[in-house]
Amino acid sequence: MRLPAALxxxxxxxxxxxxxxxxxxxxxxxxxxxxxxxxxxxxxxTAAQMAAEDFMRExxxxxxxxxxxxxxxxxxxxxxxxxxxxxxxxxxxxxxxxNSGVGLAVIEVMKERHRTALASSTASSAVTGRFCAPTxxxxxxxxxAQGNAVARSLVQQGGESWYYLTVDYALGHALExxxxxxxxxxxxxxxxxxxHPLNTGDMSSLLLRAQSSGARVIALANTxxxxxxxxxxxxxxxxxxxxxxxxxxxxxxxxxxxxxGLDTAQGLLLASPFYWDLNDGTREWSRRWGARMGGRxxxxxxxxxxxxxxxxxxxxxxxxxLEGEMVVAEMRRGPIQDPLFGPVTIRPxxxxxxxxxxxxVKAPGExxxxxxxxxxxxxxxxxxxxxxxxxxxxxxxxx
Numbered sequence: 001m002r003l004p005a006a007l008x009x010x011x012x013x014x015x016x017x018x019x020x021x022x023x024x025x026x027x028x029x030x031x032x033x034x035x036x037x038x039x040x041x042x043x044x045x046t047a048a049q050m051a052a053e054d055f056m057r058e059x060x061x062x063x064x065x066x067x068x069x070x071x072x073x074x075x076x077x078x079x080x081x082x083x084x085x086x087x088x089x090x091x092x093x094x095x096x097x098x099n100s101g102v103g104l105a106v107i108e109v110m111k112e113r114h115r116t117a118l119a120s121s122t123a124s125s126a127v128t129g130r131f132c133a134p135t136x137x138x139x140x141x142x143x144x145a146q147g148n149a150v151a152r153s154l155v156q157q158g159g160e161s162w163y164y165l166t167v168d169y170a171l172g173h174a175l176e177x178x179x180x181x182x183x184x185x186x187x188x189x190x191x192x193x194x195x196h197p198l199n200t201g202d203m204s205s206l207l208l209r210a211q212s213s214g215a216r217v218i219a220l221a222n223t224x225x226x227x228x229x230x231x232x233x234x235x236x237x238x239x240x241x242x243x244x245x246x247x248x249x250x251x252x253x254x255x256x257x258x259x260x261g262l263d264t265a266q267g268l269l270l271a272s273p274f275y276w277d278l279n280d281g282t283r284e285w286s287r288r289w290g291a292r293m294g295g296r297x298x299x300x301x302x303x304x305x306x307x308x309x310x311x312x313x314x315x316x317x318x319x320x321x322l323e324g325e326m327v328v329a330e331m332r333r334g335p336i337q338d339p340l341f342g343p344v345t346i347r348p349x350x351x352x353x354x355x356x357x358x359x360x361v362k363a364p365g366e367x368x369x370x371x372x373x374x375x376x377x378x379x380x381x382x383x384x385x386x387x388x389x390x391x392x393x394x395x396x397x398x399x
Contacts, residue, residue, distance in 0.1 A: 020320050023063045026052065026309060027091040029078060029106060030121075032070035035199045035224040036098045038255040040121050043302040044068075044096045046292050051309035059317060067091065071102045073198065078102035082109040092322045093118055095309050098301065100124035100170035104131050111135050116324040118312055120304035123223075123251060124174040125387060128349040132394035135324030136350045137312070137331060140304035141273055143171070144387040146250050147179030149271035149358050149380055154217055154248055155186035162248070163215035164193035165206050165230055167222035175221035175250045191215045196226070203230045204237070211239055216246065223251040228259050235264050253299040257361055257373050265373075266363040273341055273356050273385075274300040275374050281339035297371040303340045308352075311336050311344070345382065349394035356385035 028048045030040045045068045052064035067085070071078035078097075085091035086109070094110060095118040097103035103122030110117040111133040119127050120139040123146070127138045151162075162183050166172040172195070180190045191213045194206045207230065210218045218234065220227045231247055239245055249256075252270045276286035276297040285306070289298045315330040316322055328350070336344040341354045359374040367373065389397055 021062060021316050021322060023065070024093075024313065024316060024322065025065045025067065025089070025091045026313075027082075027085045027094045028066060028068040028096050028305065029071050029081060029094050029102070030068060030096045031073055031098050032068075034070075034073050035226060036073075038259065039224055039253045039299050040096055040098045040301050040305075043289070043293055043296070043298060044121070044305045046289060047298065047302045047306040048095055048309050050289065050292075051306045051313065055310055055313040062317065064313065071099065073099045073102065075101045075105035079105040079109050082106045083113075086110070086113045086115050092116070092316075093309075093312055093324075093327075095120055095312075096301070096305050097122045100126075100174065103127065104170060107131055107133055107136050110324060114324050115322075116312060116327055118305075118308040120308040121301040124170050125178055125392065126170070126174060128347075128351040128387075129392040129394055132349045132392070132396050134350075134396060135328055137308060137328060137346055137352055138350055139308040139344075139352045140300050141271070141356065142351070142386070143174035143178040143250075145356055145385050146271050147175060148182045148387075149356055149378075149385070150248050150250055150269055151179050151182035151188070151219075152186045153269055153358050153378065154246065155183060155188040159217040159246055159248070160188045161191055161215045162188060162217045162219050163191050163210040163213045164219045164221050165203065165210060166193050166195045167198055167200075167226050168195040169198060171223065171251070172221045176219075179219055179221065179248075179250055193221075196222075198226065200226055201229060203233050206230075207234055207237060207239060211245070216244065217248050218245060219248040219250055220252075221250055223253070224256065227252055228256050231260055231268075232264060253301065254297060254371070254373060255299050258296075258371070262362060262364040262367055262373065265361045268361040269358060269377075270361070271356055271358050272300045273354055274303040275357065275359065275376070277372065277374070278357075278376070285340055295370075307338050307340050307344075311338070343382075347389055348396050348398075349389060349392055350396075351386055351389075351392075353382040353386050355382060356380045
């Protein structure tokens with residue numbers, strides 16, 4: 001007997017929907033061998049694998065695969081990998097994305113393909129500004145937050161005049177511009193800047209130029225090996241002797257402090273939303289991660305890969321979708337209770353907002369155990385830590 005069409009439709013609607021999300025593929029696009037390898041690299045792959053394992057323990061019916069690749073700090077290489085992953089290898093989301101030039105290129109690829117870019121290690125504030133996309137979440141921090149926290153703290157301590165050593169690509173330009181605005185807003189003065197290529201070994205001429213400017217603060221608008229080289233050489237040349245001149249490390253991670261050693265790094269101010277020894281939750285996760293990584297402790301970027309990946313996987317399950325717009329919209333629905341970053345809210349521009357902390361690097365005699373490097377001196381609440389929503393120029397933000 002044939003059922004009437006209306007009755008058949010009603011019966012079909014009454015049936016439970018078949019689950020769409022049964023297998024997920026995450027790509028970790030990172031720097032495995034270049035100047036940011038310690039900040040991200042294998043540690044980011046490990047963090048994503050941990051997120052996948054924790055999610056599968058919660059949801060044994062869903063299989064999560066993690067793949068990774070080295071983008072070589074080249075935007076064309078990164079975007080080519082992203083296209084291949086999505087178009088032919090079935091990758092649903094890409095996470096990490098250190099190097100802002102690479103990150104911005106991959107964000108565009110993912111937007112075109114309706115897949116998610118979890119820009120956990122992309123620091124340029126342009127990610128949630130003119131490059132914002134409904135398929136992007138920027139999880140850890142950005143250049144506006146870094147510059148705002150460090151610049152305001154140092155200007156308040158007497159560092160009223162600034163000179164910048166800037167790595168000549170998207171990250172450096174954003175760090176310099178955002179810090180300059182924060183210095184001016186705090187009542188300080190910007191005296192000039194010198195730019196250098198990525199992975200510069202000899203910073204001597206740049207440091208001497210900064211010294212001749214008379215600036216009280218030499219601001220490092222760079223990161224990784226570039227920041228490490230600049231700080232080491234500033235100490236070797238005696239530029240910081242006497243305490244008149246200070247270094248503002250606008251994007252320094254704990255892996256950089258470890259490479260420098262506390263003798264050299266002591267007294268530096270830096271901003272970070274994550275520190276492995278901040279509370280019981282950060283310590284428990286960090287020791288799990290460290291057990292797989294030879295006893296190291298994770299950077300904020302490693303923590304960001306874990307938290308962003310796990311939040312995305314949970315949102316994909318709740319939305320029963322792998323479409324970037326739908327999963328990111330689900331991530332924005334309510335505060336995410338994250339064990340590493342605390343309460344996290346995803347704004348319409350894709351910015352994940354949470355507490356930011358300002359830390360002072362300890363002197364050797366203050367450190368009580370391995371990786372005991374930071375003293376927290378301030379916590380900036382989410383609504384003050386990140387650029388106001390209406391000031392970024394994101395087209396997704398209602399006027």
